[in-house]
Amino acid sequence: MEQWHVVRRGIDMSKVKRLPRSRVIGTKSRNGVVRPLSYMGNTHLLVSKEVPLRRKTAFMREVTVGSIKNIGVCGPRVYAWRIVGNKCEYVMDNLARGHADARVKTLYQYKGPKPWKQLYKVLLDFYRITGGFHGDLHSNNIAVITRNGKISVQVYDYGTWHPFSPRVTGNKIMPYLMAARMKPGNKNIGYAYEPTNNKENQLYRRNINVLNSNAIRAFKRFNASSTSG
Numbered sequence: 315m316e317q318w319h320v321v322r323r324g325i326d327m328s329k330v331k332r333l334p335r336s337r338v339i340g341t342k343s344r345n346g347v348v349r350p351l352s353y354m355g356n357t358h359l360l361v362s363k364e365v366p367l368r369r370k371t372a373f374m375r376e377v378t379v380g381s382i383k384n385i386g387v388c389g390p391r392v393y394a395w396r397i398v399g400n401k402c403e404y405v406m407d408n409l410a411r412g413h414a415d416a417r418v419k420t421l422y423q424y425k426g427p428k429p430w431k432q433l434y435k436v437l438l439d440f441y442r443i444t445g446g447f448h449g450d451l452h453s454n455n456i457a458v459i460t461r462n463g464k465i466s467v468q469v470y471d472y473g474t475w476h477p478f479s480p481r482v483t484g485n486k487i488m489p490y491l492m493a494a495r496m497k498p499g500n501k502n503i504g505y506a507y508e509p510t511n512n513k514e515n516q517l518y519r520r521n522i523n524v525l526n527s528n529a530i531r532a533f534k535r536f537n538a539s540s541t542s543g
Contacts, residue, residue, distance in 0.1 A: 318394040318405075321381040325393045329354055330405060332362075346373075350408065359412040360393070365402045372473035373402040379444055379472035380406055388439040389469045409457045409468055416461040421453035429458060432467040440469050441478070449474030 318327045331352040339348040339361060346365035353359045365373040373395075379385065380392025390407035397403075410416035421428070433456065440448065448455070448469060457468045 316396045358410040367400040376472045388436045421456040424458040446477040
């Protein structure tokens with residue numbers, strides 16, 4: 315059995331246990347399967363994600379971003395990873411962060427008022443901390459966590475992350491625009507996929523391109539409503 319490569323302190327991997335017949339968190343996809351783990355009796359603290367070996371590039375990208383210092387401010391932290399046979403696996407934070415009473419929904423599933431202010435801050439933190447764009451930022455990759463009447467937001471699934479070019483770095487309005495153009499019930503936030511040199515032939519879009527296309531559409535709608543009124 316391949317040993318774990320530990321990338322962050324704070325978790326004793328010898329005390330991480332698999333749950334028998336554990337359920338899958340979310341849905342199974344070609345991007346991997348997420349299952350809850352038990353750590354010293356707590357089943358809400360950690361999860362594992364298993365990814366096919368053919369998606370190793372995206373897997374290692376997730377590990378890299380999840381290992382960045384302070385990433386826990388805006389998304390789950392990765393603690394350890396390994397490759398066994400034709401499967402890649404890593405251990406990361408459960409979005410509930412150890413709290414059994416936390417309720418986790420995707421932004422798409424969340425039925426309350428959309429937490430745009432929290433999302434703005436989380437996106438700004440993500441861009442500053444990682445120095446890149448998410449690459450697949452839609453409302454099923456954003457979590458809304460409610461606990462004790464308080465709401466927090468997290469971004470996850472870093473497999474298509476890409477570093478900013480010098481031109482984009484420092485664009486402070488970018489996360490605001492992204493948050494402003496997300497509409498309740500819009501699962502895909504106006505997909506504008508851009509083919510890339512991704513070795514896995516996975517299509518993804520640059521967040522800045524989504525912002526530009528959405529801003530243009532919003533401007534046209536605004537002009538149309540102004541003239542018709």
